């Protein structure tokens with residue numbers, strides 16, 4: 001009798017779990033490194049959302065890593081480049097560093113400039129919202145390809161061009177050898193309200209694209225180029241998984 005009760009409780013639990021998972025969609029992220037070099041992805045969950053099982057790791061050239069995000073997860077992925085550990089064991093990266101001093105970012109975000117892939121799974125209307133953003137500048141070409149899923153604009157987004165090569169000199173970030181490793185946003189480079197969409201320029205009506213954000217936009221029309229670039233840069237899917245590729249075009253860099 002006791003066994004039968006236990007058994008039916010287990011069954012009920014399994015059924016409830018199944019129903020819940022049917023209603024709330026989760027998502028699987030597959031991260032691929034097609035760059036000619038190692039990339040160290042970083043992951044930051046939005047405020048109040050639990051971290052994924054990993055928040056930072058190394059992804060060798062050609063390597064792939066898959067991870068599941070629970071329903072209603074929101075956060076961002078980016079790539080760190082030119083990372084190394086110093087003699088004291090402190091880990092740091094020339095671009096996208098998250099300040100943790102370790103491989104795992106553990107709640108640290110990307111230091112700009114860095115290309116970001118941003119997600120809100122199971123948001124308004126049960127839809128996933130996602131974008132690739134250059135608002136905090138650019139360090140790597142990134143592509144987000146939804147897999148499965150449905151919706152009017154459940155389509156590929158990203159920035160596939162080498163903006164490091166195309167970066168205006170006043171926005172350029174160079175590595176120790178003088179090589180171009182990242183491209184700042186105008187907000188980061190000049191700190192002016194009109195570029196940052198802050199202060200007197202803190203509304204969509206008052207903050208217009210600048211010649212700098214337009215250079216990003218014409219290179220990468222699908223990506224966010226400044227803070228109020230939502231209409232042309234936010235995509236939505238229902239029930240999709242996502243493939244995130246660093247250096248989607250192997251000739252990029």
Ligand SMILES: *[C@@H]1O[C@H](CO)[C@@H](O)[C@H](O)[C@H]1NC(C)=O
Pocket residue numbers: 152153230231232233234235236
């Ligand atoms: C995608 O659809 C959403 C509404 O679901 C809309 O707000 C957004 O502007 C659309 N994005 C693009 C790139 O057309």
